[in-house]
Amino acid sequence: xxxxxxxxxxxxxxxxxxxxxxxxxxxxxxxxxxxxxxxxxxxxxxxxxxxxxxxxxxxxxxxxxxxxxxxxxxxxxxxxxxxxxxxxxxxxxxxxxxxxxxxxxxxxxxxxxxx
Amino acid sequence: xxxxxxxxxxxxxxxxxxxxxxxxxxxxxxxxxxxxxxxxxxxxxxxxxxxxxxxxxxxxxxxxxxxxxxxxxxxxxxxxxxxxxxxxxxxxxxxxxxxxxxxxxxxxxxxxxxxxx
Numbered sequence: 010x011x012x013x014x015x016x017x018x019x020x021x022x023x024x025x026x027x028x029x030x031x032x033x034x035x036x037x038x039x040x041x042x043x044x045x046x047x048x049x050x051x052x053x054x055x056x057x058x059x060x061x062x063x064x065x066x067x068x069x070x071x072x073x074x075x076x077x078x079x080x081x082x083x084x085x086x087x088x089x090x091x092x093x094x095x096x097x098x099x100x101x102x103x104x105x106x107x108x109x110x111x112x113x114x115x116x117x118x119x120x121x122x123x124x
Numbered sequence: 125x126x127x128x129x130x131x132x133x134x135x136x137x138x139x140x141x142x143x144x145x146x147x148x149x150x151x152x153x154x155x156x157x158x159x160x161x162x163x164x165x166x167x168x169x170x171x172x173x174x175x176x177x178x179x180x181x182x183x184x185x186x187x188x189x190x191x192x193x194x195x196x197x198x199x200x201x202x203x204x205x206x207x208x209x210x211x212x213x214x215x216x217x218x219x220x221x222x223x224x225x226x227x228x229x230x231x232x233x234x235x236x237x238x239x240x241x
Contacts (some may be wrong), residue, residue: 013167051233054231106227111227112173113229115167116167
């Protein structure tokens with residue numbers, strides 16, 4: 010149980026284009042989903058927290074207009090990187106937490122490369 | 125401000141011996157702690173957690189110890205196996221926090237564990 014999927018696993022896009030990453034909880038309902046990014050050899054940095062049906066809460070320093078988060082259902086959250094630039098290249102990971110329980114279950118991550 | 129620190133970037137252990145991974149935190153408001161294991165290009169996998177009302181939690185080969193006065197926790201893996209080789213992250217959370225802070229995880233930098241056969 011507690012499986013979280015992400016799609017796509019890898020994406021390469023050109024500078025200036027937008028990319029959407031999906032995060033799904035496959036066998037449980039996730040009232041809260043989190044989006045992280047990880048730079049090489051660094052820790053996971055929380056970008057934003059999204060609760061189903063409400064606006065995401067962004068961490069300090071994260072541009073909400075650049076990283077659009079939608080959590081339209083209890084099993085799906087999306088992160089759209091708008092007008093991507095090479096510095097947005099990173100490993101993006103989502104996690105999901107069930108309505109009951111404290112643990113977060115992570116997706117396999119999405120490697121974004123902006124050329 | 126690094127609120128959760130794993131001061132050892134790497135640890136090398138012989139198969140069958142004990143692996144001890146350490147983690148320190150500075151925020152006394154943290155009340156729930158978790159350990160995750162991560163392979164390259166994959167998401168972290170939850171291993172074990174502990175509430176601040178406890179000082180020890182055990183699950184099979186994994187035991188987590190919490191010393192609140194020292195703001196220190198450790199993960200013990202015994203016996204260590206080559207398949208345990210991965211990056212281990214500790215994370216801390218404030219379950220007592222309300223609103224949007226509830227359940228947010230703050231991660232340490234990670235420790236690379238290598239278990240030699």
